[in-house]
Amino acid sequence: MSVADYVSLSGVTRRWDGRGGVEDVSLRVPAGTFTSILGPSGCGKSTLLRLISGLERPQAGTVRIAGRDVTHEPASARGLAMVFQSYALFPHLSVRENILFGLRVRRSAAAEREARYAEAVAMLGLEGLGGRRPAALSGGQRQRVALARAVVSGHRLCLMDEPLSNLDAKLRQSVRRDIRALQRRLGLTVIYVTHDQTEAMSLSDQVVLMRAGRVEQAGSPVALYERPATAFAAEFVGDPPMAMIDGAALGEPGVTVGVRPEHLAAAPAGAGDLAGRIVGVEYLGSRTLLAIGHPAARGLVVSLPGRVAHAPGETLGLVAPPEHRLRFDARSGRALGGAGPDGGGRTGPGSAPDLARRPGPSP
Amino acid sequence: MSDPAEMMRRRRAVHGWLLLSPALILLATFAFAPSAMTVWTSLFSRGTRRRPSEFVGLETYQRLFDDPAFWTVAWNNLLYAAVTIPVSMALALTMALWANARMPARGFLRTAYFTPTMLPMIAAANLWLFFYTPGFGVLDQLVTGLGFASVNWLGQPETALWAICAVTIWKEAGFFMIFYLAALQTIPPDLEEAASIEGASRLAYTRRVVLPLLAPTTLFIAVNATINSVKLIDHLFILTKGGPSDASKLMLYYIWENAFAFFDAPAAAAATVLVLAALGGLAAFQFRVADRRIHY
Numbered sequence: 001m002s003v004a005d006y007v008s009l010s011g012v013t014r015r016w017d018g019r020g021g022v023e024d025v026s027l028r029v030p031a032g033t034f035t036s037i038l039g040p041s042g043c044g045k046s047t048l049l050r051l052i053s054g055l056e057r058p059q060a061g062t063v064r065i066a067g068r069d070v071t072h073e074p075a076s077a078r079g080l081a082m083v084f085q086s087y088a089l090f091p092h093l094s095v096r097e098n099i100l101f102g103l104r105v106r107r108s109a110a111a112e113r114e115a116r117y118a119e120a121v122a123m124l125g126l127e128g129l130g131g132r133r134p135a136a137l138s139g140g141q142r143q144r145v146a147l148a149r150a151v152v153s154g155h156r157l158c159l160m161d162e163p164l165s166n167l168d169a170k171l172r173q174s175v176r177r178d179i180r181a182l183q184r185r186l187g188l189t190v191i192y193v194t195h196d197q198t199e200a201m202s203l204s205d206q207v208v209l210m211r212a213g214r215v216e217q218a219g220s221p222v223a224l225y226e227r228p229a230t231a232f233a234a235e236f237v238g239d240p241p242m243a244m245i246d247g248a249a250l251g252e253p254g255v256t257v258g259v260r261p262e263h264l265a266a267a268p269a270g271a272g273d274l275a276g277r278i279v280g281v282e283y284l285g286s287r288t289l290l291a292i293g294h295p296a297a298r299g300l301v302v303s304l305p306g307r308v309a310h311a312p313g314e315t316l317g318l319v320a321p322p323e324h325r326l327r328f329d330a331r332s333g334r335a336l337g338g339a340g341p342d343g344g345g346r347t348g349p350g351s352a353p354d355l356a357r358r359p360g361p362s363p
Numbered sequence: 364m365s366d367p368a369e370m371m372r373r374r375r376a377v378h379g380w381l382l383l384s385p386a387l388i389l390l391a392t393f394a395f396a397p398s399a400m401t402v403w404t405s406l407f408s409r410g411t412r413r414r415p416s417e418f419v420g421l422e423t424y425q426r427l428f429d430d431p432a433f434w435t436v437a438w439n440n441l442l443y444a445a446v447t448i449p450v451s452m453a454l455a456l457t458m459a460l461w462a463n464a465r466m467p468a469r470g471f472l473r474t475a476y477f478t479p480t481m482l483p484m485i486a487a488a489n490l491w492l493f494f495y496t497p498g499f500g501v502l503d504q505l506v507t508g509l510g511f512a513s514v515n516w517l518g519q520p521e522t523a524l525w526a527i528c529a530v531t532i533w534k535e536a537g538f539f540m541i542f543y544l545a546a547l548q549t550i551p552p553d554l555e556e557a558a559s560i561e562g563a564s565r566l567a568y569t570r571r572v573v574l575p576l577l578a579p580t581t582l583f584i585a586v587n588a589t590i591n592s593v594k595l596i597d598h599l600f601i602l603t604k605g606g607p608s609d610a611s612k613l614m615l616y617y618i619w620e621n622a623f624a625f626f627d628a629p630a631a632a633a634a635t636v637l638v639l640a641a642l643g644g645l646a647a648f649q650f651r652v653a654d655r656r657i658h659y
């Protein structure tokens with residue numbers, strides 16, 4: 001383990017009666033970075049976060065924070081802050097008392113408390129709300145109070161469990177930027193759980209993609225997007241998701257070929273590598289998405305700029321440029337060498353080399 | 364009158380009264396009317412065959428205040444309330460916190476605590492009679508076994524009231540615990556998790572989060588306990604009958620005696636009015652204090 005890793009997990013397992021939870025997870029989070037834990041519902045993201053926080057104890061493996069083995073230490077001794085999905089604000093305390101709760105129970109000096117409070121309130125735009133109870137706040141304000149409580153603690157590590165899931169889309173975007181700015185400004189190490197891949201991609205230095213309790217792939221957003229280790233990762237990351245085409249249809253039997261929508265090009269019917277019928281047209285203003293039905297492909301979407309004249313029912317030819325094809329083993333779903341512009345690189349900087357080894361069945 | 368808004372308002376008022384009326388009628392028949400009749404009765408003299416009852420104003424109250432037994436009983440009841448209310452509430456809270464903790468045999472523990480509540484008071488009193496009886500009672504055997512002199516807990520003025528208090532506490536704590544337990548279950552578990560992340564010990568969490576959140580329940584229980592400290596006298600009939608020499612007599616028992624043993628209805632009515640007034644005042648005070656200090 002390098003000194004720069006603020007949090008590191010090795011071989012951590014926590015399951016319930018052999019089901020659910022997380023299994024054999026190893027993870028490294030460098031100090032001062034933003035790491036997202038991404039995955040579908042029920043894949044063990046919250047469990048992983050709770051294992052790091054100490055709210056849950058592992059059955060196997062070790063958890064290290066700031067170079068210290070904290071596997072058997074309670075949450076209160078781990079020196080970290082956490083923002084809960086439900087915010088977990090104390091309903092009987094004012095905003096001010098909520099934010100200062102930790103400093104009070106840890107009996108820090110009044111002067112320091114005041115200074116930190118003023119700083120956090122200014123940072124999160126909570127001026128004038130100090131006397132209110134959480135029930136008298138909007139969702140976004142509550143969210144910011146929860147953030148302020150984490151900031152005021154002064155801990156270097158902050159865990160967040162889907163903190164934005166209760167906010168509307170617009171607010172979510174702005175708070176998302178606030179969180180990122182805050183993390184940079186304070187040099188915090190943040191581990192952020194989300195099931196929203198856009199959120200993970202836009203915020204993170206490192207994305208840890210999980211699936212069924214295991215780490216599917218860990219790496220930078222770029223690595224995940226451009227060099228997915230498995231077909232699952234390829235399909236989970238990106239919006240709209242990568243199209244998966246049975247290799248036989250493209251003259252490459254035995255593999256599944258993945259192509260990102262932006263790399264698929266339309267061609268006149270009859271020309272191109274594939275021909276399919278348009279089953280849906282989605283006009284998004286700056287671009288139009290055409291959903292194509294083809295018996296050997298899944299999630300075929302072509303993204304065309306501006307407005308287009310195509311209508312559902314038409315037949316369209318598709319070009320899948322060979323240099324943009326990612327190839328996955330048709331059985332195991334693992335990426336095959338030679339895929340993508342940079343070759344079959346699997347993991348990004350700051351991630352353990354063995355993180356992406358899990359073979360998954362082809363979806 | 365032809366104003367449609369006015370019509371609407373009147374119709375809604377009628378609706379409101381209609382909706383209120385069942386509760387109002389029941390309350391009026393079974394609570395307000397008897398109370399009013401009690402006040403009325405207390406203002407008349409006791410009717411005998413020779414001297415029919417007549418209006419005497421507050422004379423009956425004066426008679427009560429002149430009766431030393433009334434003051435003994437009032438003082439007894441005050442002591443009884445001052446001991447049973449806080450002790451049973453504290454016990455209930457402790458047991459609830461304990462029974463709510465994650466631990467094995469939790470279900471068993473809850474049932475065990477709750478059992479005294481399900482027992483009728485008379486049965487409970489009989490049970491405790493067996494504890495208290497000098498000579499072969501469990502308590503006495505314990506005391507003499509340890510080499511102390513035998514104590515007649517119910518038979519001597521110094522201990523009788525306390526023995527009665529013990530039964531009440533034993534009976535009520537389990538009942539109040541159920542309310543506390545229910546309230547504890549409504550506290551989201553992530554509050555405890557958040558508190559522990561913030562570095563709070565279990566004690567700090569209990570003091571700063573759990574107790575304030577239980578405050579509405581505490582108020583509810585306090586009001587109930589206060590009422591019970593006047594109401595709950597069944598065990599007196601079995602254990603002491605208010606004796607020896609009124610040492611364990613409580614107000615309601617005194618009222619019952621006046622009404623049905625001495626057939627002095629005005630005295631009973633006057634004492635009842637005083638109890639009602641005291642209880643009403645106390646409840647109002649409790650809710651007033653609570654309104655200012657409790658977060659719902």
Ligand SMILES: Nc1ncnc2c1ncn2[C@@H]1O[C@H](COP(=O)(O)OP(=O)(O)OP(=O)(O)O)[C@@H](O)[C@H]1O
Nearest residue numbers: 016019020021040041042043044045046047048195
């Ligand atoms: N206390 C528990 N007892 C039993 N099973 C549990 C417990 N906690 C989690 N699990 C199981 O472990 C799995 C992972 O749960 P977890 O809460 O970590 O999922 P998640 O990735 O956070 O999902 P979501 O995005 O829906 O929050 C689920 O199948 C869940 O049923």
Ligand SMILES: [Mg+2]
Nearest residue numbers: 045046047161
């Ligand atoms: Mg979760």
